[in-house]
Amino acid sequence: MSFEDNLSQQRFDKIREIEQLGFEAYPRKFAYSYTLAEIRAAYDHVSAEQLESSKPQVTVAGRLMTKRRQGKAGFAHLQKDGERFQIYVRQDEVGERDFELYKKLDAGDIIGVEGVVFRTKTNELTVKATKLEFLSKAILPLPEKYHGLQDVETRYRQRYVDLFVNEEVRDVFVKRNLVIQALRRALDRRHYIEVETPMMQPLYGGALARPFKTHHNALDIDLYLRIAPELYLKRLVVGGLDRVYEINRNFRNEGLSMRHNPEFTMLEFYQAYSDYRDLMELSAELLRETAEATLGGSTLATFREQQIDFAHLNRLTLREALCEYWPHGGLAPTLPDLDDPGKVRSFIERHNERSESKINLTHGHTLGSMLQALFEETCETRLIQPTLIYEYPVEASPLSKQKPDDPNWVERFEIYVAGMEVANAYSELNDPQEQRRRFESQVAMRAGGDAEAHGMDEDYLRALSYGMPPTAGEGIGIDRLVMVLTNSPTIRDVILFPLLRPEGDIGMADRLRRLEAGAKSGESG
RNA sequence: GGGGCGGUAGCUCAGUCGGUAGAGCAACGGCCUUUUAAGCCGUGGGUCCUGGGUUCGAGUCCCAGCCGCCUCACCA
Numbered sequence: 001m002s003f004e005d006n007l008s009q010q011r012f013d014k015i016r017e018i019e020q021l022g023f024e025a026y027p028r029k030f031a032y033s034y035t036l037a038e039i040r041a042a043y044d045h046v047s048a049e050q051l052e053s054s055k056p057q058v059t060v061a062g063r064l065m066t067k068r069r070q071g072k073a074g075f076a077h078l079q080k081d082g083e084r085f086q087i088y089v090r091q092d093e094v095g096e097r098d099f100e101l102y103k104k105l106d107a108g109d110i111i112g113v114e115g116v117v118f119r120t121k122t123n124e125l126t127v128k129a130t131k132l133e134f135l136s137k138a139i140l141p142l143p144e145k146y147h148g149l150q151d152v153e154t155r156y157r158q159r160y161v162d163l164f165v166n167e168e169v170r171d172v173f174v175k176r177n178l179v180i181q182a183l184r185r186a187l188d189r190r191h192y193i194e195v196e197t198p199m200m201q202p203l204y205g206g207a208l209a210r211p212f213k214t215h216h217n218a219l220d221i222d223l224y225l226r227i228a229p230e231l232y233l234k235r236l237v238v239g240g241l242d243r244v245y246e247i248n249r250n251f252r253n254e255g256l257s258m259r260h261n262p263e264f265t266m267l268e269f270y271q272a273y274s275d276y277r278d279l280m281e282l283s284a285e286l287l288r289e290t291a292e293a294t295l296g297g298s299t300l301a302t303f304r305e306q307q308i309d310f311a312h313l314n315r316l317t318l319r320e321a322l323c324e325y326w327p328h329g330g331l332a333p334t335l336p337d338l339d340d341p342g343k344v345r346s347f348i349e350r351h352n353e354r355s356e357s358k359i360n361l362t363h364g365h366t367l368g369s370m371l372q373a374l375f376e377e378t379c380e381t382r383l384i385q386p387t388l389i390y391e392y393p394v395e396a397s398p399l400s401k402q403k404p405d406d407p408n409w410v411e412r413f414e415i416y417v418a419g420m421e422v423a424n425a426y427s428e429l430n431d432p433q434e435q436r437r438r439f440e441s442q443v444a445m446r447a448g449g450d451a452e453a454h455g456m457d458e459d460y461l462r463a464l465s466y467g468m469p470p471t472a473g474e475g476i477g478i479d480r481l482v483m484v485l486t487n488s489p490t491i492r493d494v495i496l497f498p499l500l501r502p503e504g505d506i507g508m509a510d511r512l513r514r515l516e517a518g519a520k521s522g523e524s525g
Numbered sequence: 526g527g528g529g530c531g532g533u534a535g536c537u538c539a540g541u542c543g544g545u546a547g548a549g550c551a552a553c554g555g556c557c558u559u560u561u562a563a564g565c566c567g568u569g570g571g572u573c574c575u576g577g578g579u580u581c582g583a584g585u586c587c588c589a590g591c592c593g594c595c596u597c598a599c600c601a
Binding site for chain 2: 006007008010011066068069070071072073074075076077086088090091092093106107120121122124126140141142143144145146147148149150151152153154156165207208209210252254255257258259260356357372376392396397414421424452490500501503504
């Protein structure tokens, strides 16, 4: 028997021993009168003397996280809802049977406690037990109590352990929920309605990315996991849902990094009779409101030792950003330089000389694509404070409306925070003829080898042909926003179960089988 | 996919020049009725990621592979 099996065997055998004391191994329910947080709220300011005279009766439950025995008494900490609370168990208070149970408890077990609130010598609020109830056994031993669970791989694979052992992990996901609540509230208040559109799509679109492919047996058709909900949401705007949003997963078949998980959560919203300027205002409000809801009223987040202030949203055109954030010293570009393809090419060459990461111009040499590539290489990671970059080249924006005075540029903006793109918005192209031409040029790019170019979506063209009001739409990357608001350096820390390679045979069923086979027979231990 | 780093007890980690594999926590037995990384005495616990190779001898050196992290590429 391996050592680990031995540890588990001892714990497994205790289930039988606990039953022999008259407790149920896996009882149905337990009615607690207070959460641990409620006790703390109710009695935190009550003195030891007052507690001594009032003797408040409570019933609590939770997972046993520490246990300190001292002869015929002992202290332990219960954990529930992310709160830890001390209990004190004395044999002369709980009786012999319950104290026998206490002696058999292991860290990780789940119990219920009836008792009286008091304060210890060190003034810690504690429940002195008058009765114990056994609720569930931890057969597997817990990680070390002081260092917790450190191994990154184990933390992601066994998030259930990570969550109850490392308290800050739970906080991150509670805050993630606050972020989503705040965004929903903000949009609901502005009379948006929330919808769900297909995650499995016969044609994928709305972004430039490679999809996951799957198959429906009964219809015998291939389907794609969506890379974006955009085209469906705009069909709804055609249908008269003037303000819609969806918070849901997108799937992109791409590499993993600290900023990329193949499935990620996006908020997309569309507002009819508006343009991208209206969404600039709305975005600033949404970011500020969300930060305040998450940071307890403050707009200041700390991310990687940097202070990030969501109270302000700087605005620059893409071309202005290139002039302002040029990283290579010497002469930075000027706005007129950026209208000259020859000069832009020389700036790219200067960048390539001075930087590890080279800009590769194989995909096309239009002025717009060069400027966008240069921006992404030189500026993106330097946009630490929330910054809105607007006016994008038309080439990589097949669904955006052009600027009235310059068809090479579209009414689009992106918002960068902490060097990451967290939002993307534009005035939606609603002219079906122009949309058809954009799709055609995308299809040509795809034929030319660009695997991420957009496909032709004829039903979308049909929808636009019924007339879509002028509309602006935006997507906000929830995971990245949560990263910044929770100071999580990697996206895996804000996704409960990030994608990992499967770990292979765990052998758990076999271990449980062996535990059952190895259990001490009948008589008490 | 390229490069770098890592994988040793259930957990957190040491392991020197290649010479019988260690500590703390957790566990088990004993003592202990206000402790809190409880304490004291004692005991048990290892597929050193896997598979080859070099060597009298490999946790340690070499090769291949697996898994993870970082980084680059990819990713508007």
